[in-house]
Amino acid sequence: MLVYSCHGAAKQVTGSCHLIEYNGRRVLVDCGMFQGDRDAERANAAPFGFAPASIDALLLTHAHLDHCGRIPRLVREGFRGRILATSATRELARLVLLDAAGLQEEDARRAQRTNRNGNAPVELLYSLDDALHATDFFEPGIGYDQDIAVAPGIAARFLDAGHILGSASILLALEDGPRTRNILFSGDLGNPGRPLLRDPTPAPAADYVVMECTYGDRPHRSLPDSVAELYQAIRDTVNRRGNVVIPTFALERAQEVLYYLHLGLRDGQLPQQLRVFLDSPMAISATEIFRRHPECFDAHFLEVLRHGDPFAMPGLHFTRSTQESMAINSIDGGAVILAGSGMCTGGRVRHHLKHNLWRERSSVVFVGYAAEGTLARRIIDGASHVRVFNEDIAVRARVWTINGFSAHADRPALLDWLGPAPRRGVFLVHGEYERGMRGMGEALDARGTSWRMPGMGEPIKLG
Template sequence: MIAQPIIHFHGAAGTVTGSCFLLEHDGNRVLIDCGMFQGSKTEKELNYRPFPFAASQINAVVLTHAHIDHSGLMPKLVKDGFDGPIYATAATLDLCTIMLADSAHIQEMEVEHLNRRNQRRAREPVTPIYTTTDAAVCMTQFQAIAFQAWHEVVPGIRFRFWNAGHLLGSASVELEVGDGGNRQRILFSGDLGPSNKLLQFDPEAPTGWDYIVCESTYGDTTRSEMSEEIRRSRLRDEVREAARHRDGALIIPSFAVERTQELLADLIILMERHEIASCPVIIDSPLAARASQIFQKYARVLQNGDALVRAMRSRNVRFTESAEQSKAIDSLHGFHIVIAASGMCEAGRIRHRLRNWLWREEGTVLLVGYQAAGTLGRILSDGATIVKIQGDDIMVRARIRKLDVYSGHADGTELESWVKARLPVRKAVFLVHGELEALAGLRQRLSGYLRPDQIVEPRLDAAYRLDAKGVVDISQAAPPPRIDPVQAGHRDWHNDVQALILDLQEQLASAADEKVRGVIIRRIRRALSDQLDQVGER
């Protein structure tokens, strides 16, 4: 009997981050992506847990692109015993060189700060997921593969890359598994870019598949018609409104790679056209500065690459490298724009910028990318009036604005068009990399082209056998999921506790007097006591 491939969804299943798909065939194991989980604390804790497979038994990794939610756990994979090749495009290799080192540095710094707090609390020290040394070792296993060039991973499995239009070097992965009449064709979309990207050409890939694994980040969203001029006009309006405060600042949390470069190019174009007043534009991210140099290297293969190079040379643009240069931003007078990572406000220098500006009415925070459930960016986007940053409660008085015209992801209509252009699909489409509403939205869109049983929404750690006749769910025979699937892609109890504490503090602060505050506290204690008694009776 001929063995059929098995696919495991160890990330980006019911949630947006942690992309990691394990393909098994004829005793070989290949990973497509090995990304870091972001979002709620429950999901991020998965980064510290053991992999749900033996790293030493993985033959190879095929990487779609450099974003940390797709590449960020590869140093851990190597640290845990993986010694095979990591296949990626040349640009992805270059970006991972800086991005994985930066990820490791952030982990080392955050663990150092946490251990200082733990020492004061008499708690055990923790170790980072991996170190800068681990990241450097990981990079020695990368191999650059050209777009559209077939490469055999192991006997019986070969692949080639197709432009995904999402990020410099981003790719969809075409896989052929098996031989002769038993060959199956599988397409992993990776992250797909929208049609209005400034620097990337539109996604492409062949037609006619057995299986497609398709991202669905914005599967329930239809954006308005977009063009370069419409995109810039909307950015222009946001900048003009923010600049009404002469001593204010426009703070833009942004992914350091691609989003920052797109924003920078458009801002300088608007200044050159005198559509916005000239002002300092500070890129407060060493990673973004290094990434911009890589983008310059590949400018000839980018759309509008010349505009990016011109923007980087503008006298209005300043990159900060050292911590001292970053801190000096706080002493600036007059309106200025700061672009800082991370895009979801979860780490990096953006936390300091927000801590300095959120409480000030003359500040504007412009969210320009996807904000995963449980992140600070999502909490701000949802209208929080007080947030906790680095242990401090910060009132939100700044204007919080959202501008979705710089998204790196295709919307629901574009995802539908991309899948439609790949037809026929003989067996099934797996919907991944999306929260529940997005998954449901894309399922509805595809229902006009595929039967209901052809559209599969895997849960975290689910497993499927790719039979000759179709997909077979074998999750019951696989190890149990690492977390309850309903916890993926949602706020968790940590978020709820923080929100409760902040709400309580706000209510107590606004109470009429000490007597009313005392009543509130006693009622809360009584409710907690009653709940504990009920739990004890069970």
């Protein structure tokens, strides 16, 4: 019997986690963290919906926190199976998990220092030790387009998803005597035509497809228009003698924005006196990992790499230490600050927002998706005041939202990836229920493709 169940990103965007049960074997695809408000924190601490010790293998599509962030907890609660991922994902996931654990420990220490009511200490989802232990279960990296034995009767093939470095769609082949059934997990799909990474590999033939639909209801703005708007935002802010804060995902988005800043300075589209700060130890380390994985790059970007450093520019500063980060906040204007997290749920960007949101001269530029309930989403939706580190901050800075930089495929790209081939069923996950999921469902109806949105933990028998 073949049974699929969704234990994260069911009728919501984050927490991706999918379970396949077949002939007594259990394979998990992703084990991500829920992100957003207090409900997300409770979801991360809630039972998985399955026994971690019963899982034979975990296949990881990519290293974003909402796809890998609960792995240390999975291991702590009994998982002892194999973890399979591409080489780049394996490196990046270690970086992401250690960073997430460190931030949790830092937040817990801060909460304890300000605890004046005798509240119980904050309970960590996992510690640095847990994160380190979890990385021991990763096997050597998997190459694209190779058939890998996962468990008896189950094989996997990792296909380039073009989303972030090392990202993959995963095709599972399930053998039942002379019959083979296939189920394809899209993972997160990248937008074609990006400057750094290759385009996603089109979906191969498969009986069933589990497909993300973050932007299933709409197209993106064109990339050239988005770059032009980014340059305009920076020029306008510098002319007002303000700072530009760009909440940035450390993996791929930070590197892509750096690349366009490099081009803007080279071509005279940006002020030459501009000071750019990559204020994210994780993004700095990720940039170093990028240089080690040319197998993931677009052919044009590979050629750029051969002729120099595509991220280098005058006035670029990498700030690893806390002291260096704090010093940025003494800059009165003319700085572009890239800091995580992209949804403003943690990391150093919150400090920069605290110092710049209330300043009319400054700007905040969002270049990625912001889930409901996150600080980024509240700012984007027009909040007049937000809470940052338990302090009420007025939002007077100019807010720019430039969605053409998204690392997610838009509706036309998702449909192109899926292709016209008949499928027995498509399961829509990883999208807002009323927007991305319903929008993609309408498009699939127009094609005559059978689809459904699985509920959290709902067992679905597949013929």
